[in-house]
Amino acid sequence: MTFLSSDPFQSVSDFFGSSVWTIALVLIQVFAAALWLALAYWVYQDARRRFENSGAITACVAIALIIPFLGALVYLFIRPPEYLTDAHDRELETLALESQVEGLRCPSCDGVVGPRFLVCPNCTTSLRQPCRRCSEPLEPHWQVCPFCAAPAAPTSSRTLDDTRIERRRRDDANQDPEPGIS
Numbered sequence: 001m002t003f004l005s006s007d008p009f010q011s012v013s014d015f016f017g018s019s020v021w022t023i024a025l026v027l028i029q030v031f032a033a034a035l036w037l038a039l040a041y042w043v044y045q046d047a048r049r050r051f052e053n054s055g056a057i058t059a060c061v062a063i064a065l066i067i068p069f070l071g072a073l074v075y076l077f078i079r080p081p082e083y084l085t086d087a088h089d090r091e092l093e094t095l096a097l098e099s100q101v102e103g104l105r106c107p108s109c110d111g112v113v114g115p116r117f118l119v120c121p122n123c124t125t126s127l128r129q130p131c132r133r134c135s136e137p138l139e140p141h142w143q144v145c146p147f148c149a150a151p152a153a154p155t156s157s158r159t160l161d162d163t164r165i166e167r168r169r170r171d172d173a174n175q176d177p178e179p180g181i182s
């Protein structure tokens, strides 16, 4: 009956003054500190996978350390939406799709070439011949120019070297009559 007759606030202050409360307080503080450090570590691990810049990673960890608990929440809002590996994969996928859409690679060196390239810029392999009338690039197997309906040259599959040799021959032939004229 001594408990009831005594001041109820006395028992409350007794509790807070007791060693149980002291231990509980220490445990709460230790738990809070552990949570704070764990959050900062999580921010470090997550930022490492999202930022290439080491300065940005350090800044994110600093935010998590300077502002306990809320810093990690702030980081959630400012972090890049995807992992670096995902971004890299997507980049590769886009590149693969692009080359699929274009579907164009040099048959000789496998370098990427444009749909209107006459010559591979890497290895100088002849890819297309220009139309004799409108100069549009023609695929080697085309029989007729789709732009001006002129018949494609039957020698359209020849290499540029052949064309160069022919041009040189033609030039030589043109020069021949000149001495006769003079």
Ligand SMILES: [Zn+2]
Residues within 6 Å of the ligand: 106, 107, 108, 109, 110, 111, 120, 121, 122, 123, 124, 125
């Ligand atoms: Zn090539």
Ligand SMILES: [Zn+2]
Residues within 6 Å of the ligand: 131, 132, 133, 134, 135, 136, 145, 146, 147, 148, 149, 150
């Ligand atoms: Zn044409």
